Amino acid sequence: MGVAMNPDFPLVKDLVLIGGGHTHALVLRKWGMKALAGVRVTVINPGPTAPYSGMLPGFVAGHYSRAELDIDLVKLARFAGARLVNGAVTGIDTAAKLITVPGRPPIAYDIVSVDVGIxxxxxxxxxxxxxxxxxxxxxxxxxxxxxxxxxxxxxxxxxxxxxxxxxxxxxxxxxxxxxxxxxxxxxxxxxxxxxxxxxxxxxxxxxxxxxxxxxxxxxxxxxxxxxxxxxxxxxxxxxxxxxxxxxxxAKPHDWQADIGVDVQGGFITVNEMLQSSDPSLFAVGDCAHLSHAPRPKAGVYAVRQAPVLFDNLRAVLSGGELRPYDPQKDYxxxxxxxxxxxxxxxxxxxxxxxxxxxxxxxxxxxxxxxxxxxxPMGLPPLPLTRAVGLQEALGDKPMCGGCGAKVGRGALRAALQSLPPPDRDDVQLVPGDDAGLLTMGGARQVISTDHLRAFTDDPVTMTRIAVNHALGDIWAMGAAPQAATVNLILPKLSADLQARTLSEIMGAAHEALSDAGAAIVGGHTSLGAELTIGFTVTGLCDRDPVTLRGAKPGDALILTKPLGSGVIMAAEMAGAAPGGVVDSALDLMCQPQAIASSILANAHAMTDVTGFGLAGHLSGIGDASGTGALLELAQIPLMDGALTLAEAGQHSSLFKDNIAGSGPVTGPMGPRTDLIYDPQTAGGLLAAVGVDQADDLVHKLQDAGYTSAAIIGYVTDTPGITLR
Structure with a gap:
């Protein structure tokens, strides 16, 4: 995941750690306490955790839980300021300095270290x-x-x-x-x-x-x-x-023999500095062969390699002198x-x-x-002398990313209501909808824009989420995605790192938009304090668009994705969310809503659940349709871990604004209710459908991969939202 590096210093070198083994875990911990300015650190691991081998027999025997066995790489990467890439490496091109991870563009490096075990x-x-x-x-x-x-x-x-x-x-x-x-x-x-x-x-x-x-x-x-x-x-x-x-x-991973460095039986041969025959590639732990002092495969050597690897990575990146690793003869x-x-x-x-x-x-x-x-990351220190109200405006926690960084629904509605309506016959605004309707000849086109402050430093994952988030407004109106422009703010980077980052982002954007049926037609980039990714998107309607205005009393309300991304990502920033919970939430945010939109094409009203939370977007349907809603709290699907985090008092920085902007809500209060105000990023579709069709539609959604899709309540003729 990772925190942004000091924005005053541009990033100029890429250090990539392949594998979350014991040595790399300790290096990340030391890096979090003593980072090297100008270096972007990337960790690639097939999963959000790395098991500690020393406790495996105890886990198998039942002395330790599964959670006790794992090093949480999500929390560790956040602490170290590193970006975490979830994937299994299948190759390294040492000539081009590119790392292959299936399902995403290649990852470039200046220095790479391998710690993938056996x-x-x-x-x-x-x-x-x-x-x-x-x-x-x-x-x-x-x-x-x-x-x-x-x-x-x-x-x-x-x-x-x-x-x-x-x-x-x-x-x-x-x-x-x-x-x-x-x-x-x-x-x-x-x-x-x-x-x-x-x-x-x-x-x-x-x-x-x-x-x-x-x-x-x-x-x-x-x-x-x-x-x-x-x-x-x-x-x-x-x-x-x-x-x-x-x-x-002890068998090495097959791809190690094909990366173009010296190997011994498939294990990467390293010298006393832990460098391979390519000085820009280091290897440690069980995947490496110590040419100067061969040793059996044992975790004790990996642990004691950590301080040497840490010093040598810093040295090679800063022009310093490397030091040797001298393994003990017995242990x-x-x-x-x-x-x-x-x-x-x-x-x-x-x-x-x-x-x-x-x-x-x-x-x-x-x-x-x-x-x-x-x-965990805390708030910036306040000066002794400051303007009245600064403490209150700063809030009690760092600002969230994604939809948690949005302006509240109330402030946005007030600003939009002050604008005069468009005076063009070919432009139509649908009250409450985020997408506008354009008419050109016989074609009807919807247009929308959205951008997200990054909450994960993996640009590929963040791009996929941003694409789904932007297309949510198109899918919610039952339109087919057509075209997109890309709007990027990159943190301060050297020219090389700019090119690498843009390559990853544009590769992921092209793939995601092409899968949705849309083409990239242009874009804009600028430099700023942190990564922000956005898209302006258009879609074509071959029928009347689905809007917020058609809900009817008695309709069933269907939600296609579970709630909880806001509270989970806020907790991740605070180091309080388990890595597996975060990884699962990111997977859900990467799930497109194209098929769901097709299944729900005959909905009476529909919206996507994003920054204003379920309550805010449901209030939008009620305001536009002149209706209210009854929600069955127990039927609302929640992301794994979201309720536990809400019970622990975690919430997004937009949480209070969403409560204020959601209109009247009555019924039981508590952590489960709090989640209806949770801002969602790339959230699900919320549709009002005929009650006689609802069960069949839910079954179709679940069969299509939206396994949490559920009927969560009903449209009423009484304004406001009632919970039970």
Whole structure:
């Protein structure tokens, strides 16, 4: 997501961090405390969180929740002033300095660091890809295990790979399932000896712990194939399994071998400065091979690489001197034993017991706590001497982006009402509607404009949202998008970064508008304090447009998208919104309303729910149609996490203005009611339809992908909004 950098300094270099691994997470934390002026930081990760490997066995055993396992990259990026791109990298062109992420334009860089970990997928093992789940990447594994342990009654498990990681997983699984009162069967399979990398004392203790947990060991056993219900060995033995995982071997991601730098077995080779054979590409963690001091894949090395990588990235971007990374020769291994007991080994000495679990738990929680205690962005300091009213005008929180940055409905209506009506026969204003109707010969054209103050620093996501937001007025009138001009304000950037940013924005805008059937016909750009993206759009009507004026008492009210984007993005600015909640909200804002508009083409009245919130836009229908509304609060769909945040007192900076501008609302008050005033960005369509058609229309909307579409109330002949 990210906060804007100091607007007094232009951004001149692009630093891209690929992957949210342990090293990069720590670098981002340090960057938030000591940023380098002039650098734009981008983090690319396939998801809003990054799991911490040290706590995975504890999560599998049931000692930690899924949330406790994850580093929240949304909050971390906000703290670091970085933009977060949700996607999985599939290639790097080191000659052109471009990064490929499917589904979006290439991302350019000056310096790039790779921290994507490893995978234990076994593509050469027949059936593994279709019927098994690799232990890494951790996020995918954790999700699949969570679902399996909640649904099974007679669990049968097979773990391929009898190293320490496989043994930890086997014991954790058995502990979890037995604690649920089940009688699980688990097989640990290895082509050699189980946990043979440990010293003799530690190995004896591990084997005893595996036996205590009831894990069956299969040594010197080669796997021939995996099926949906079994692991088949070379000798024909079938080991029944409903959940098969692979923890054998450290396999690099395939694309690493094709980026044009030196690799060792597919792992990116780096020197003591953590640089690859291309000085502008760094690599750390399990995806890298230390040419000067080869080490096994272990999280302890990744953690200790962080301060060196941080210093070297700053140095290479500022012309400073790089420093070497000198890994320790040995490290303390703390291994979970299923229950709240652990084994410690170092230099051939091994101990085990509950005290070591408490020690490991303390270390892991301390590591994670540093990402939970990040200070959110606050208000700017006020001068001691200031004008009367400045404190009140500033408000109690930073100004929101998106629709949360709009002027209130009341102020806008007062300003528009002071204008004389148009004196042209070919221009018609529809009271309350945001789009005007133009007549040219036999053609009817609607026109509207909208722009958004960015609330995410990913220009591609922000552009997609801005396109959907601007086209909302066109779709709400039942028109077909035709053309668009682009209106951009870019923050201060060097010429290179201007070109890169414009390339990303225009690529995303072309794709989104083309999908909607519209063409870009021009635009305007300027420089300012922060990113703002807007579009002036036109659409063609082959029939009378749907307006606010046709609602009839008895009509059903249909909403196509859930509410909550305002409160979620306001909470994200304050560091209070979970990354998964933010990511889900952005996905909903990126969902176009073209199909919904087509399905609702025969609506009596329709509008899009945006800055003035549900209550404000419903009041617009009531004012124009001479009607009121009855809303069923429990039927109004809400975005995941929105109600929890509202209950915690989070709200958008436009919230109070929306209450004042929404007209009379009666009924129960509280957090759920607060959300009807929440400003939406690229929100859903609100349609008044014949009650006899409503159920069928909702089913069609849900089948078309608007899964939250619902009947939320009815039009009445009594002015105002009644809640129940």
């Amino acid at each position: 995978t234990s997928v076994m593509p050469d093992l027949p059936g593994f890809t279709d019927h098994a789940i690799p232990a890494k990447p951790l996020g995918t594994f954790a999700g699949r295990w969570d679902a399996f342990r909640a649904s099974t009654t007679k669990p049968r498990i097979a773990i391929i790979g009898g190293g320490v990681a496989g043994a930890e997983l086997a014991m954790a699984m058995m502990h979890n399932l037995r604690a649920r009162g089940l009688s699980p069967i688990a097989h640990l399979i290895d082509r050699g000896k189980i946990v043979d990398t440990l010293g003799d004392t530690a190995r004896r203790k591990m084997l005893a712990a595996l036996a205590d947990q009831g894990v069956t060991l299969n040594e010197d056993a080669s796997v021939a194939r995996v099926t949906a219900t079994a692991v088949v060995l070379d000798n024909g033995t079938e080991i029944a399994s409903d959940f098969t995982t692979g923890a054998a071997g 303390l291994k703390l291994i979970s034993l299923g229950g709240k007991s652990a084994l410690a080994e170092r230099m051939g000495t091994a101990f085990s017991g509950p005290l070591l679990w408490r020690w490991k738990d303390h270390i892991d929680r301390t590591f994670m706590r540093q990402f939970d205690e990040l200070k």
